[in-house]
Amino acid sequence: MERLGKLRVAVIGAGAAGLCAARHVLSRANSFEPPVVFEQSARVGGTWYYEERVGTCDDSRPIHSSMYRDLRTNLPKEVMMFPDFPFASHLPSFMTHWDVQQYLETYCKSHDIMPHIKFNTMVEEVKPISMETDEGGAVRWEVISRGMHEGHSTQIFDSVFICSGHYSAPHLPSIPGIELFKGKVMHSHSYRCPEPFAHQSVVVLGAGASGVDILFELVQAKAQVILSHNKPALTFSLPLEIQQAPPVVKVQDDGSLLFQDGSVAHAHVLLLCTGYNYHFPFLGQKQLGLEVQHHLVAPLYKYLLPPSFPSLFFIGMCKLICPFLHFHYQIQFALAVLDGTVQLPSRELMEEDAEKERQRKIQMGVPVKHLLQMDSDQWDYYVSLATTAGLSPPNPVIQSLYDEVAKRRRANPQTYREINYRLVNATEWQVLNSPSVEADHI
Numbered sequence: 001m002e003r004l005g006k007l008r009v010a011v012i013g014a015g016a017a018g019l020c021a022a023r024h025v026l027s028r029a030n031s032f033e034p035p036v037v038f039e040q041s042a043r044v045g046g047t048w049y050y051e052e053r054v055g056t057c058d059d060s061r062p063i064h065s066s067m068y069r070d071l072r073t074n075l076p077k078e079v080m081m082f083p084d085f086p087f088a089s090h091l092p093s094f095m096t097h098w099d100v101q102q103y104l105e106t107y108c109k110s111h112d113i114m115p116h117i118k119f120n121t122m123v124e125e126v127k128p129i130s131m132e133t134d135e136g137g138a139v140r141w142e143v144i145s146r147g148m149h150e151g152h153s154t155q156i157f158d159s160v161f162i163c164s165g166h167y168s169a170p171h172l173p174s175i176p177g178i179e180l181f182k183g184k185v186m187h188s189h190s191y192r193c194p195e196p197f198a199h200q201s202v203v204v205l206g207a208g209a210s211g212v213d214i215l216f217e218l219v220q221a222k223a224q225v226i227l228s229h230n231k232p233a234l235t236f237s238l239p240l241e242i243q244q245a246p247p248v249v250k251v252q253d254d255g256s257l258l259f260q261d262g263s264v265a266h267a268h269v270l271l272l273c274t275g276y277n278y279h280f281p282f283l284g285q286k287q288l289g290l291e292v293q294h295h296l297v298a299p300l301y302k303y304l305l306p307p308s309f310p311s312l313f314f315i316g317m318c319k320l321i322c323p324f325l326h327f328h329y330q331i332q333f334a335l336a337v338l339d340g341t342v343q344l345p346s347r348e349l350m351e352e353d354a355e356k357e358r359q360r361k362i363q364m365g366v367p368v369k370h371l372l373q374m375d376s377d378q379w380d381y382y383v384s385l386a387t388t389a390g391l392s393p394p395n396p397v398i399q400s401l402y403d404e405v406a407k408r409r410r411a412n413p414q415t416y417r418e419i420n421y422r423l424v425n426a427t428e429w430q431v432l433n434s435p436s437v438e439a440d441h442i
């Protein structure tokens with residue numbers, strides 16, 4: 001794109017993705033004006049800012065973070081970090097949410113991002129204001145925001161980075177008869193700690209990352225737990241106290257839960273660990289030619305931009321990734337597109353490419369609801385972004401340690417966090433301590 005003057009970038013959200021975007025815009029002061037970061041809350045950190053309250057904030061916005069009190073990271077800090085900003089050396093590999101929040105605050109200070117964040121300011125609308133997409137990217141973006149005390153404001157930008165996260169809007173499965181359930185129905189978004197569930201019977205629905213974590217918390221707090229899920233078999237053995245059941249198919253007239261195999265249970269609590277919806281209330285999806293469903297945003301070229309609007313960037317839409325590493329590559333690739341270092345293919349070719357990628361996954365047997373899951377595909381993806389944008393790809397040691405931790409997590413999701421690691425060099429890592437051998441009593 002050829003332009004006179006510097007580019008103006010809006011960033012929606014001051015979580016990890018938004019901070020990373022701001023940091024890289026700021027470091028390219030020759031091509032970019034300082035960014036404007038819109039943050040609806042009064043703080044940076046997004047998901048990592050633990051909020052004890054559930055429901056709504058003082059200003060009646062829904063609580064954003066789904067963080068629970070005793071969470072420890074499911075990636076070791078050596079893999080989780082932004083590659084150019086290590087975590088403090090005194091921290092264990094698997095950290096608390098406080099540690100990550102501190103890290104993000106330090107990142108923000110070190111890169112002097114704070115002055116560019118408009119706090120308590122919610123973006124309400126983002127729209128393209130010129131439709132001449134085929135004539136050299138002449139689209140600009142109107143961003144309408146509302147400050148808590150200031151009313152509406154409209155600003156124009158050359159590009160918008162959507163860094164608003166996608167673990168906030170609970171996905172609620174439809175369960176026939178749910179209104180007949182006599183206990184409490186809640187979503188993991190509102191789960192904070194296990195004590196209130198002591199001696200209660202809880203059916204946990206879903207065996208994803210949160211489902212499994214919360215399950216163990218509940219058992220330690222002496223809840224009676226049934227794990228209801230549709231996975232063919234778990235890769236690990238569950239403690240004896242935990243029963244398993246297939247998915248809940250309905251709630252019967254007497255308030256009991258009926259499972260797919262015909263078994264029945266009464267429970268005090270039905271805890272839905274059923275994931276989250278993609279949700280962009282500030283976007284006119286139709287106008288942008290985007291399909292947004294609870295599990296899908298499409299089409300996105302390189303999982304990053306809509307082919308018709310190559311100055312709108314969706315950061316971190318994928319699942320089963322190393323989020324911070326992922327942001328690091330996506331954001332720098334996007335900035336290279338904007339400053340002209342990277343020339344994108346035509347709209348048609350980008351659409352074809354996105355469609356080919358979708359077909360590839362479907363042919364591999366990936367269900368539509370998992371099309372945005374990356375997992376082992378993420379490494380080639382980072383290399384591809386890095387190569388195109390002239391960045392150094394992630395060191396092989398990162399994938400190696402990621403795979404090691406994934407293996408241990410699958411084998412024993414209760415104890416894998418006890419090990420501490422150290423990166424030796426670009427290809428090797430080392431175990432610092434391995435108490436898990438003696439930790440069988442847990």
Ligand SMILES: Cc1cc2nc3c(=O)[nH]c(=O)nc-3n(C[C@H](O)[C@H](O)[C@H](O)COP(=O)(O)OP(=O)(O)OC[C@H]3O[C@@H](n4cnc5c(N)ncnc54)[C@H](O)[C@@H]3O)c2cc1C
Nearest residue numbers: 013015016017039040046047073074122123164165167323
């Ligand atoms: C329970 C849980 C555990 C996790 N554990 C890990 C882990 O161990 N390791 C790991 O790497 N990742 C983990 N993740 C993933 C985590 O989401 C990412 O690490 C990262 O926090 C995502 O950052 P983000 O900036 O994309 O989104 P968020 O952190 O959600 O930040 C989005 C920000 O945008 C703001 N915002 C939203 N809409 C608007 C608007 N309209 N206007 C203005 N501001 C807006 C929000 O207030 C928020 O501050 C976990 C996620 C959850 C939910």
Ligand SMILES: *[C@@H]1O[C@H](CO)[C@@H](O)[C@H](O)[C@H]1NC(C)=O
Nearest residue numbers: 423424425426427428429430
């Ligand atoms: C990394 O360290 C290991 C062990 O010290 C060594 O054998 C290997 O050659 C090193 N690799 C690189 C790339 O430096």
